Amino acid sequence: MVSSTTTATARRRGWRWAALFVTVALLSGCMAQQPTNSPPQAAHTLVVGATLEPPTMNPSASAAASIPQVLLYNVYETLVKMDAAGDLRPWLAQEWDVSANGLVYTFRLNPAAHFASGKPVNAQAVVTSFNRIKTDPTIVSSLVDQMAVVKSTEAVDDQTVKVTLNQPSNLWLYDISSTAGIIYDPAGLAALDTTPAGSGPFVLQSVNKGQSVVLAANTSYWGTPPRLDSVTFRFLDANAMNAAMLAGDIDVISNLQAPDAVDQFSDTSRFTVIDGTTTGEVVMALNNARPVFQDVRVRKAISMAIDKRSLLDTVWNGKGTLIGSMAVPTDPWYEDLTSINAYNQAEAKKLLAEAKATNLSLKLRVPTLPYATKSAQFVESALRQIGVKVTVDELAFETWLDDVHNGGNYDMSIVAHVEARDLRRFTDPDYYFHYDNPTFNKQFQAADEAAADDLVPLMRKAVRTLAQDAAAVWLFDLPNLVITKNTVTGVPQNAAALSFDLTTIANR
Structure with missing residues (x-):
């Protein structure tokens, strides 16, 4: 629930951003009136190296973080946007109010907003987008849970949308x-797998399977117009990726996957x-549906075996932050629980003996991502030292999504859960x-x-319960290691959202 002070702050912040949009619009209008006989400007392009290819252009059809990395805030927009500090600011909504009981959110849309098709981003588009998550059986379950x-x-x-909740939720706005x-153009819903229907500063230009995705301004x-004419992921x-960066073939490494190579870019x-x-959060998931992991002593033993x-x-070359539960340092309820x-x-070894779980043989199935495969090798060696045999099975990411994430076919797995404030995942037994x-x-x-003032202490209690119950093994929080050419500016230091946000980036 949002306090009256928080609500008032949100309203003031919303109006400040509204004023900024008006100012930008006026400036843009003045610039448009300048003479057009100046020489043509060179195209401003950017090539971004990324690890995972989006399996689809439809963010509502897959939980793969590679989709919003490319499309969120760039091609698709939301009512509110999370900035690099993890704070919310107005976007398609100029402002919003929250009722005193925390149940009713009233959003006032920016009247200038329109989709790439030219159709307006109006209240009905918001209604269609939100209702679709609740009624369309093809929507990925994580979005259904959030809505x-x-x-x-x-x-x-x-221009006004009213959203009523079943009960107050501090996390829903995030x-x-x-x-x-994401607010979709209702006219484009049928073709989302291949043709995005957004309102953002970029549009999809091409998809080159296995190689790249190209966005155009x-x-x-x-x-505010983007400062880039085209961007290639x-x-x-x-x-x-490292070789391409050193050769000058790409402009940005979106997240360095070999931190021991950082000195190459000194x-x-x-x-x-x-x-x-x-x-x-790099989490070693334990499949709690397996009988062996229904004994908390076994779960604790697995965690204690790993240095x-x-x-x-x-x-990871010492880069990143050790964490002891499903919270990272930018979460307001974070505390160091690594001693648990x-x-x-x-x-x-003692706990395994008490649980009569000696001579365990477990399968550790991980996607072929550098942090996951390297961590798996370390874990296999560590568990072998307490008498647990681990077989490591490396899978292509799409196979991992289908067989492990969606199919639950695993004993243990390792992957980074990159959504912000995603503690909710542990409330869903499915x-x-x-x-x-x-x-x-x-x-x-x-x-x-809870009331806003009670959120942090109560959430810390829940986070601590997860740690004490060894619901999973938390390895570390991934660092945001980004390498750019020195001609690139505007890349934020922290990655608080799933998006590789291009709206602030320029390449001179």
Whole structure:
């Protein structure tokens, strides 16, 4: 629930941004009146190296983070937007109000906003986009979960939307700053897999399967025009990406996948190294549906067998932050819980003996991502030392999504959960963790529904319960290691959202 002070701040912030949009529009109008006989400007392009290719252009059809990395805030927009500091600011909505009981959100849309098709971003488009998540069976389950709290979405008038919740939720506004809150052009819903229907500063130009996705500037964009004419996301493995950057073939490494290679980019006359934080908890998931993991002593033993500091130093060159539960340093309720189930091989062996779980044989199935495969090798060695045999199975990411994430066919797995404030995943027993703890669920719900002043202490209680119950093994928080040519500016230090946000970036 949002306090009256928070609501007032949101309103003031919304009006300030509204004023900024008006100012920008006026300036844009003045610039448009200048003579056009100046020589043509050189095209401003950007080539971004990325690790994972989007499996589809439809953000509502897949949980793959590679989709919003390319499309969120660039091609698609939301009512509110999360900035690099993790704060919400107005976007398609100029302002919003929250009722005193925290149940009713009233959004006032920017009247200038329109889709790339030219159709207006109006209240009915918001209603259609939100209702679609609740009624379309093809929508990915994580978005359905985030919107389950919504009771109704109504168009008050063409520029005003009223959303009523079933119960107060502190996290819902953050949820709709990401893929759950994308506002789609209703006329383009049938072809989303291949043809985005957004209102953003870029449009999809081409998809070159296995190689790249190219975005072009939306020449009729309703807001501040992008400073880039085109952007190419090239999909490369870690070594190829580093080589391409050194050769000058790409302009940005969106997240360095080999931190031990960072010294290659120490020449400040050529490169800029950005070292920040992300919301990417690298989690070693334990399939709690497996009988062996229904004993908390086994889960604790697995965690205690792993020296996480050594793992971070070995796997990720010491970059990143050790975490002890499903929270990262940019979360307001974060606290250091790494002492819970900390490295202790002797205690791990003792717990396994007490649980009569000796001679375990487990399959660790991971996607072929550098942090995951390197971590898996370290884990296999660590668990072998307490008598647990681990077979590592490396899978292409799409196969991992189908077989592990969606199919639950695994004992243990390792992947970075990059959505902001994604603690909710542990309340869903059907999610691939298959974790079901009524105590945690009640604590989470109490925190989500609490008055704003009570959110942090209550959420800390829930986060601590996850750690004490060893619901998973938390390895570390991924750093935001970005390498750019020194001609590139405007890349934020932290990655607080799923988007590789191009709206602030320029390349001179």
